[in-house]
Amino acid sequence: xxxMPKWADVVLVPLISLIIAALLSALLILAIGESPVAxxxxxxxxxxxxxxxxxxxxxxxxxxxxxxxxxxxxxHAALFNIGGEGQAMMGGLGVALVCLFIPWPHWTFAIIxxxxxxxxxxxxxxxxxxxxxxxxxxHIVITTIMFNFIAAGVxxxxxxxxxxxxxxxxxxxxxxPAATHLPTFEDMAGLLGFEKMFRAAPANVSFFLALVACVLxxxxxxxxxxxxxxxxxxxxxxxxRYAGIGSVKIIMVAMMISGALSGMMAxxxxxxxSERLILNFTEGAGFIGIAVALMGRSHPLGVFxxxxxxxxxxxxxxxxxxxxKIPRELIVVIQALVILFxxxxxxxxxxxxxxxxxxxxxxx
Amino acid sequence: xxxxxxxxVLDSSLRLATxxxxxxxxxxxxxxAGIFDIGLEGKMLAAAFLSAxxxxxxxSVWLGLLAGVGASLLLSAIHxxxxxxxxxxQIISGVAINFLAAGLTVVISQDWFGQGxxxxxxxxGGRFEPxxxxxxxxxKEISQxxxxxxxxxxLLSGHSLLVYVALVMVPLTWFVxxxxxxxxxxxxxxxxxxxxxxxxxxxxxxxxxAVGICGVLCGIAGAYMATALQAGFVKDMxxxxxxxxxxxxxxxxxxxxxxxxxxxxxxxxxxxxxxxxNILLPAWVMSGVLxxxxxxxxxxxxQKTLLDRIVLGGLGLxxxxxxxxxALSSLSAGxxxxxxxxxxxxxxxxxxxxxxxxxxxxxxxIPPRSGGVAYVKEK
Numbered sequence: 255x256x257x258m259p260k261w262a263d264v265v266l267v268p269l270i271s272l273i274i275a276a277l278l279s280a281l282l283i284l285a286i287g288e289s290p291v292a293x294x295x296x297x298x299x300x301x302x303x304x305x306x307x308x309x310x311x312x313x314x315x316x317x318x319x320x321x322x323x324x325x326x327x328x329x330h331a332a333l334f335n336i337g338g339e340g341q342a343m344m345g346g347l348g349v350a351l352v353c354l355f356i357p358w359p360h361w362t363f364a365i366i367x368x369x370x371x372x373x374x375x376x377x378x379x380x381x382x383x384x385x386x387x388x389x390x391x392x393h394i395v396i397t398t399i400m401f402n403f404i405a406a407g408v409x410x411x412x413x414x415x416x417x418x419x420x421x422x423x424x425x426x427x428x429x430x431p432a433a434t435h436l437p438t439f440e441d442m443a444g445l446l447g448f449e450k451m452f453r454a455a456p457a458n459v460s461f462f463l464a465l466v467a468c469v470l471x472x473x474x475x476x477x478x479x480x481x482x483x484x485x486x487x488x489x490x491x492x493x494x495r496y497a498g499i500g501s502v503k504i505i506m507v508a509m510m511i512s513g514a515l516s517g518m519m520a521x522x523x524x525x526x527x528s529e530r531l532i533l534n535f536t537e538g539a540g541f542i543g544i545a546v547a548l549m550g551r552s553h554p555l556g557v558f559x560x561x562x563x564x565x566x567x568x569x570x571x572x573x574x575x576x577x578x579k580i581p582r583e584l585i586v587v588i589q590a591l592v593i594l595f596x597x598x599x600x601x602x603x604x605x606x607x608x609x610x611x612x613x614x615x616x617x618x
Numbered sequence: 619x620x621x622x623x624x625x626x627v628l629d630s631s632l633r634l635a636t637x638x639x640x641x642x643x644x645x646x647x648x649x650x651a652g653i654f655d656i657g658l659e660g661k662m663l664a665a666a667f668l669s670a671x672x673x674x675x676x677x678s679v680w681l682g683l684l685a686g687v688g689a690s691l692l693l694s695a696i697h698x699x700x701x702x703x704x705x706x707x708q709i710i711s712g713v714a715i716n717f718l719a720a721g722l723t724v725v726i727s728q729d730w731f732g733q734g735x736x737x738x739x740x741x742x743g744g745r746f747e748p749x750x751x752x753x754x755x756x757x758k759e760i761s762q763x764x765x766x767x768x769x770x771x772x773l774l775s776g777h778s779l780l781v782y783v784a785l786v787m788v789p790l791t792w793f794v795x796x797x798x799x800x801x802x803x804x805x806x807x808x809x810x811x812x813x814x815x816x817x818x819x820x821x822x823x824x825x826x827x828a829v830g831i832c833g834v835l836c837g838i839a840g841a842y843m844a845t846a847l848q849a850g851f852v853k854d855m856x857x858x859x860x861x862x863x864x865x866x867x868x869x870x871x872x873x874x875x876x877x878x879x880x881x882x883x884x885x886x887x888x889x890x891x892x893x894x895x896n897i898l899l900p901a902w903v904m905s906g907v908l909x910x911x912x913x914x915x916x917x918x919x920x921q922k923t924l925l926d927r928i929v930l931g932g933l934g935l936x937x938x939x940x941x942x943x944x945a946l947s948s949l950s951a952g953x954x955x956x957x958x959x960x961x962x963x964x965x966x967x968x969x970x971x972x973x974x975x976x977x978x979x980x981x982x983x984i985p986p987r988s989g990g991v992a993y994v995k996e997k
Contacts, residue, residue: 392976407966586721597710598700
């Protein structure tokens with residue numbers, strides 16, 4: 255540490271990793287006989303140059319902010335929460351129960367109730383692995399992976415059983431009552447007098463909830479004693495314990511906050527978009543949270559920017575799949591490369607940079 | 619259920635356990651050398667794709683197998699580079715490899731074959747055909763044979779070559795790990811790499827060797843899925859098997875013979891799930907088992923700390939409530955009425971069992987001590 259200035263560590267390393275990932279993806283696009291430049295142009299046209307493109311992008315971004323923050327909070331305590339997917343599924347169950355069985359007078363109340371339900375269910379689903387790690391020493395990575403699969407089983411059980419309306423064939427709950435409908439960007443733009451903006455796009459008020467979550471997580475991690483304790487645990491467990499910070503408490507609390515954040519993703523997808531609980535509504539967003547957190551260096555601002563980037567990639571990828579023969583899975587490859595270069599191969603990017611700065615310093 | 623049906627279920631268990639077993643032994647080599655491998659799933663998937671693609675284009679299953687192993691080894695090399703040479707996070711590297719395989723297989727197969735992310739179905743030369751062991755009866759006559767003959771012809775005979783390869787790998791793995799110098803060193807490097815280094819043996823070399831063996835075995839596992847179990851590659855065909863293999867590895871406490879047992883058990887769950895859509899149990903049995911589990915947990919945590927009481931006590935209470943609900947809902951039909959066990963319960967069983975083992979309620983699963991930690995040589 256200390257070889258590179260802080261700005262280089264925070265900005266340059268992720269940026270270079272991203273450029274490498276982009277170059278490799280461009281090569282892949284070339285290899286399947288398409289033009290990377292045309293692909294990028296198409297992605298930008300379908301995303302940034304149309305208000306409905308923005309509406310889709312921000313919808314995905316909302317998911318990724320929640321799951322990215324979730325992974326970040328756990329990272330600060332040196333815990334790897336790979337179970338965002340399962341926690342989000344359980345969060346969806348929480349949202350569905352709250353929206354279906356409580357007669358809400360207005361969406362403002364419903365979103366608070368749904369947030370609590372989603373956070374509570376996600377919290378429980380992260381709390382069990384946390385407990386097993388804290389008290390029983392079971393590796394949290396493995397338990398959270400297992401809990402992803404178990405969550406899928408639980409969700410399936412309820413959607414083909416108790417929560418499926420009678421006579422319906424598809425595994426989903428009944429539609430939520432109209433009073434729980436969250437205003438979409440289209441509704442809001444309409445209120446402000448901009449008709450025909452964000453038409454049919456799924457982005458909704460929960461985007462602002464995600465922004466609030468960013469600020470709250472920043473405040474928690476850097477401005478409260480609990481955040482200090484979480485970071486201390488993450489830096490060195492023996493040192494933290496010596497300072498009187500209980501590791502059991504921190505593991506439990508950090509993971510439960512993480513699970514609550516993952517769970518809250520479901521407000522956007524379930525209450526905001528589909529307005530009923532469906533199977534596979536998470537669509538891998540829990541895993542994208544890992545890439546977002548790594549890219550954003552576990553800082554809420556970084557997470558926000560990385561979530562925007564991945565929102566752009568997701569909407570752009572859908573455009574590509576629509577107009578070219580590049581399948582949507584290209585985005586999964588980009589996501590893998592980002593995770594690889596920002597998370598596992600960091601030394602490959604960092605070492606040459608450190609050498610560069612060292613020689614610059616000697617020269618100057 | 620008659621004897622032949624049981625044999626058929628066991629036969630299908632063995633077939634479904636084979637990819638698990640190969641991947642599980644792959645993970646065993648890697649993790650025993652101190653390299654965690656979450657990427658078993660991705661390596662199997664990549665191998666399944668490339669083996670099917672090459673077998674479909676050349677018509678030779680052997681070339682397919684070779685290509686599959688090659689694809690898996692390539693991903694292993696990335697994992698080795700990231701986690702051994704560059705001392706990166708092994709878990710993150712594994713996660714990346716899974717996504718890389720999930721994305722690339724679809725992108726490439728779509729471009730190559732244009733069939734929505736699948737390969738063309740494999741014809742006879744492109745698949746591993748079932749081998750009939752000497753003296754085994756053809757399928758049509760089995761029902762008339764005696765029990766021993768049925769056992770031999772139905773359960774032991776009629777599998778593809780790779781099933782027998784996987785079974786032979788178990789004693790071979792045991793022998794290599796426990797009876798050879800290489801195996802001793804490999805285990806040592808997972809427990810205490812510094813000691814191995816002090817003895818003048820290359821930690822890096824040993825770990826690369828382990829990761830390489832892991833790649834080969836994952837490659838065979840993937841090729842088996844695409845060229846023997848099924849006839850071709852379908853998008854996401856590994857369907858979490860790599861993670862189940864990981865679960866089996868923990869369930870087996872990182873030991874080869876236990877791995878065989880764990881994989882056969884999980885394979886059995888798959889086979890039961892495939893064959894029986896409705897498994898019925900009397901309501902009182904189901905309710906009673908859940909109630910006993912729940913009450914057992916509550917009694918167990920009475921003397922423990924507050925956190926234990928909240929978490930495990932809560933879990934116990936939850937189980938007891940579910941037991942009560944089952945009993946209540948079946949009251950009208952009588953407690954002796956049959957209730958269908960949810961399909962997802964059987965499907966989730968491997969994961970639940972792994973969590974229980976990890977939690978140390980049934981024996982303690984202790985991973986290799988230096989697992990997941992990169993070795994930094996002293997200067």
